[in-house]
Amino acid sequence: MSTFWSIWITVITLGSIFGCLGLLWMCNKNDTGVKEGESMGHSFDGIEELNNPLPTWWKYLFIFTCIGGFIYFALYPGLGAYKGLLGWTSTNEYQREVSSADDKYAAVFNKLVKTEESNFTEYREITDIAKDPEAVKVGQRLFLQNCSQCHGSDARGAKGFPNLTDNNWLYGGTTTDIKNTIMHGRNGVMPAWLSVLGDKKVDLVTTYVVGLSGRRVNARDEAAGKEIFLQTCAACHGADAKGMTMLGAPNLTDKIWLYGGSRKTIEQTIKYGRNGAMPTWSKILGEDKITLLTGYVYSLNVK
Ligand code: HEC
Ligand code: HEC
Numbered sequence: 001m002s003t004f005w006s007i008w009i010t011v012i013t014l015g016s017i018f019g020c021l022g023l024l025w026m027c028n029k030n031d032t033g034v035k036e037g038e039s040m041g042h043s044f045d046g047i048e049e050l051n052n053p054l055p056t057w058w059k060y061l062f063i064f065t066c067i068g069g070f071i072y073f074a075l076y077p078g079l080g081a082y083k084g085l086l087g088w089t090s091t092n093e094y095q096r097e098v099s100s101a102d103d104k105y106a107a108v109f110n111k112l113v114k115t116e117e118s119n120f121t122e123y124r125e126i127t128d129i130a131k132d133p134e135a136v137k138v139g140q141r142l143f144l145q146n147c148s149q150c151h152g153s154d155a156r157g158a159k160g161f162p163n164l165t166d167n168n169w170l171y172g173g174t175t176t177d178i179k180n181t182i183m184h185g186r187n188g189v190m191p192a193w194l195s196v197l198g199d200k201k202v203d204l205v206t207t208y209v210v211g212l213s214g215r216r217v218n219a220r221d222e223a224a225g226k227e228i229f230l231q232t233c234a235a236c237h238g239a240d241a242k243g244m245t246m247l248g249a250p251n252l253t254d255k256i257w258l259y260g261g262s263r264k265t266i267e268q269t270i271k272y273g274r275n276g277a278m279p280t281w282s283k284i285l286g287e288d289k290i291t292l293l294t295g296y297v298y299s300l301n302v303k
Pocket of ligand 1: 143146147148149150151160161162164168169170171172178181182186187188189248275276277278279281293297
């Protein structure tokens, strides 16, 4: 925060409290020339206005409130950049709560993901975790908290966010693959081809890709598109177009689409590229929780 805004806020805040005290002081002094408790000299419908002082209890309450305000601003951050005598911050508070919750639940997570025989030092097989109803339930809760905003609360994904229940994987579906994906994140890089290939060639290769999943297309365009595909796209998607999990390049021969399978969307993808990003979780969640999440995701795919 710049010094100017810091001073601005401080002046307005303190000014308001002093303003309140000033108002009290003004209302409290009797400069009407009428003695306390006597008539101000006018009446309406027989109701007379008397020069009564403010009630004492009210006056003191007002003063104590203002003093309370000053004490609060001395102890807590509220005056611009001033940090307060207690050094309280919402971040500290949050971290304290999180770490006390972590302490409480770490033992629970640990018991669920490690083997009893190893005295809870070695990880269980994820395939076993995926069969343990209690571990899966906890994994699901972690998923709802951390993953559902992108992958959906049922893990079925959305445009650009893969479905995690269809046993169809960009980055591989072994327990090791899934755990690696969650631990370290993934970045799918599909380059943009419009400036490289131009409209005509993009059109031909789009025809080829559309034909790959079984739709009828113009055979001559398809053959020309295949040439382009082999030269330009096969390095990542494979000569058979079945994809490459190492790069997260999707299989283009099935009917499962990350970004949509209409001709228009496919052309859009090829022209302008795509850049799907799965965040890294190792630092945020730690390996125990990620192991539970892996078990949960894995369990969604074993039928
Ligand atoms: C900010 C959005 C976002 C969040 C939050 C998120 N993901 Fe993802 N995730 C993605 C995207 C996007 C991809 C696909 C990456 C790509 O296109 O290359 C992905 C990919 C994956 C994959 C690989 C799927 C495959 O087909 O190989 C798994 C597994 C996964 N996420 C699990 C999780 C889990 C578990 C969590 C919660 C800890 C999570 N994700 C949270 C966006 C997200
Ligand atoms: C450098 C590697 C690379 C090359 C070369 C490449 N792609 Fe891709 N492609 C990818 C990756 C990675 C993705 C997934 C992007 C993501 O996860 O966001 C992708 C996604 C796609 C998709 C979207 C699939 C879906 O499920 O929605 C299509 C279609 C596609 N590529 C076609 C092509 C065509 C056609 C070419 C050649 C002109 C090509 N790609 C060249 C890496 C590549």
